[in-house]
Amino acid sequence: MMINDIRERLQQQISQLIIALDGIVKTTGMPIITDKSGNPLWVDVREITLRYQIPVKKIQKFFEGLKEGKVLATKCPKCNTIYFPPQDDCPKCKMSNLEWVEMPNEGELVAYTIINVKPPSFSHYSDYIIGIAKMANGVNITAWVNSKEVKIGMKVRLKVIRREPEGYITYELEPI
Amino acid sequence: MRNVAIVGTGHTKFGVRTDVNLQELAWEAIRQALEEANLEQKDIQYFVVGNVGSWSAEELPAVVIGEYSDLVPKGTMRVEAACATGSAALRDAYLAIKSGEVDIALAVGVEQMHQSPNPQVVELIGRAGDYFWEFENFGLTFPGYYALYASAYMAKYGAKEEDLGKIAIKNHYYGARNPYAQFQKEITMEEYLKSKPVAYPLKLLDSSPITDGAAAVVLASEEVAKELTDSPVWIVSQGVASGTANLSKRSDFTHIDAAEIAAKEAYKRAKIEFENAWKYFDVAEVHDCFTIAEIMAYEDLGFAKRGEGYLLAREKQTYIGGKVPVNVDGGLKSKGHPIGATGISMAVSITRQLLDRAPKGTQADIKNGMGLTHNVGGTGHYAYVTIFSTRRPSS
Ligand SMILES: [Zn+2]
Numbered sequence: 001m002m003i004n005d006i007r008e009r010l011q012q013q014i015s016q017l018i019i020a021l022d023g024i025v026k027t028t029g030m031p032i033i034t035d036k037s038g039n040p041l042w043v044d045v046r047e048i049t050l051r052y053q054i055p056v057k058k059i060q061k062f063f064e065g066l067k068e069g070k071v072l073a074t075k076c077p078k079c080n081t082i083y084f085p086p087q088d089d090c091p092k093c094k095m096s097n098l099e100w101v102e103m104p105n106e107g108e109l110v111a112y113t114i115i116n117v118k119p120p121s122f123s124h125y126s127d128y129i130i131g132i133a134k135m136a137n138g139v140n141i142t143a144w145v146n147s148k149e150v151k152i153g154m155k156v157r158l159k160v161i162r163r164e165p166e167g168y169i170t171y172e173l174e175p176i
Numbered sequence: 177m178r179n180v181a182i183v184g185t186g187h188t189k190f191g192v193r194t195d196v197n198l199q200e201l202a203w204e205a206i207r208q209a210l211e212e213a214n215l216e217q218k219d220i221q222y223f224v225v226g227n228v229g230s231w232s233a234e235e236l237p238a239v240v241i242g243e244y245s246d247l248v249p250k251g252t253m254r255v256e257a258a259c260a261t262g263s264a265a266l267r268d269a270y271l272a273i274k275s276g277e278v279d280i281a282l283a284v285g286v287e288q289m290h291q292s293p294n295p296q297v298v299e300l301i302g303r304a305g306d307y308f309w310e311f312e313n314f315g316l317t318f319p320g321y322y323a324l325y326a327s328a329y330m331a332k333y334g335a336k337e338e339d340l341g342k343i344a345i346k347n348h349y350y351g352a353r354n355p356y357a358q359f360q361k362e363i364t365m366e367e368y369l370k371s372k373p374v375a376y377p378l379k380l381l382d383s384s385p386i387t388d389g390a391a392a393v394v395l396a397s398e399e400v401a402k403e404l405t406d407s408p409v410w411i412v413s414q415g416v417a418s419g420t421a422n423l424s425k426r427s428d429f430t431h432i433d434a435a436e437i438a439a440k441e442a443y444k445r446a447k448i449e450f451e452n453a454w455k456y457f458d459v460a461e462v463h464d465c466f467t468i469a470e471i472m473a474y475e476d477l478g479f480a481k482r483g484e485g486y487l488l489a490r491e492k493q494t495y496i497g498g499k500v501p502v503n504v505d506g507g508l509k510s511k512g513h514p515i516g517a518t519g520i521s522m523a524v525s526i527t528r529q530l531l532d533r534a535p536k537g538t539q540a541d542i543k544n545g546m547g548l549t550h551n552v553g554g555t556g557h558y559a560y561v562t563i564f565s566t567r568r569p570s571s
Contacts, residue, residue, distance in 0.1 A: 112327050113377075119299040119315055119317060
């Protein structure tokens with residue numbers, strides 16, 4: 001399925017609800033429906049659609065790295081702390097402009113789950129496995145695990161992929 | 177610093193409360209608490225509203241509740257500490273009195289999650305971690321976060337699916353006897369095992385529901401409390417801690433660090449030994465948003481050794497008559513989990529337990545006159561442990 005089909009399907013569901021509500025307003029003069037327990041509910045006639053804009057300037061290198069197939073972390077030159085997710089400030093040393101280092105490829109799964117009840121914005125994917133892996137440098141990563149079999153202690157590889165149907169570049173874990 | 181006591185409690189029926197709006201729901205609890213304390217609104221010098229919101233329409237809940245409940249022009253604020261929001265509201269009111277700023281304060285927790293359709297609520301709660309690195313890319317749901325803990329705990333200590341089920345069965349057993357509970361129905365192991373998967377290894381019957389509800393407490397300074405009532409319930413101490421936003425930044429996925437730190441802080445102030453903590457309490461309310469959370473709570477509170485929490489449940493030691501009765505009001509699992517109200521609901525349950533006022537079939541034996549609440553916000557993002565007693569604290 002293409003991303004536009006998904007968007008269209010969601011929009012269709014929303015507009016069907018709004019059309020139904022318009023019908024109720026037309027016949028009763030009010031946007032009031034009845035719920036399962038028979039209680040009258042006023043359905044908001046004002047709607048809000050939000051997509052936040054999150055500044056990523058300080059970690060722009062991370063996204064450049066992804067484009068080159070690398071998962072990057074930051075490292076404080078003073079205390080040697082490795083930050084993943086990357087951040088350009090070391091609050092311990094009160095330093096900025098940290099070094100960029102590549103995350104190791106290999107790690108071990110320390111926790112996982114399979115998401116069966118999905119948020120609507122993930123409803124176009126089949127059930128997905130999310131794992132936390134401890135990588136060879138001791139730093140943990142959360143990501144989808146691309147595997148049929150999954151077990152705590154399983155050795156995994158970190159890999160940059162293009163996630164369809166959105167088509168954006170991200171990373172996942174797969175069994176070694 | 178002065179002693180602070182609970183002098184009035186209020187609690188609504190939890191569940192799908194589409195019969196009232198947010199402020200009407202809060203008022204049900206506030207009215208009951210005022211009546212119990214035998215006070216009028218004019219006597220309340222400060223009120224705090226615990227509400228997470230985003231699923232409900234009112235953007236400034238403290239303001240609409242203040243107006244509806246005739247508490248204006250008293251000072252107020254809305255507080256948020258995720259699922260521990262109620263305990264945060266209690267803390268703010270408690271500190272206001274303890275510091276000498278006011279003598280009487282009210283804390284109300286309220287949440288109306290059914291103002292939004294369930295899928296939207298799943299979407300909104302999933303965002304309650306490190307949004308960008310956990311939700312945006314990987315779609316972690318709230319049960320998913322606790323499921324990560326559950327898989328790690330089970331792999332390390334050998335706990336079984338049935339051990340998680342024991343928690344759900346106990347909490348439904350007591351919820352069936354609590355007229356305020358959302359689910360007043362017992363469940364069997366068979367029903368538990370067959371229930372729908374939500375986030376492996378957690379199932380529907382491992383999970384607390386989406387709930388509407390409100391709870392309120394009136395707090396007073398020692399001097400005022402003694403004038404108002406013969407049976408104040410004292411707040412002996414409270415421990416507070418926080419955890420990383422991003423779960424992957426934690427070192428261990430088999431316990432909740434913030435909860436253990438908060439417990440140790442509360443115990444230290446109350447002069448309670450961590451290793452023998454269970455001996456001090458007649459009853460406890462712990463955060464069982466998911467069954468695994470209650471098992472970890474036993475360990476984080478020192479009721480069981482590391483890796484042995486599930487045995488406590490297996491041996492029925494947390495039923496009334498056991499080592500330490502836990503969640504005998506049904507817990508979040510069966511009573512319901514209206515996020516902003518939960519912490520205050522726990523305080524109301526413990527207060528009524530200590531005063532021998534719990535519903536029939538849920539009353540623990542009160543010997544030491546001491547109880548505890550353990551309220552975790554998010555997945556260990558916030559933690560509050562509060563100790564209550566019928567005996568006046570010495571300090
Ligand atoms: Zn540093």
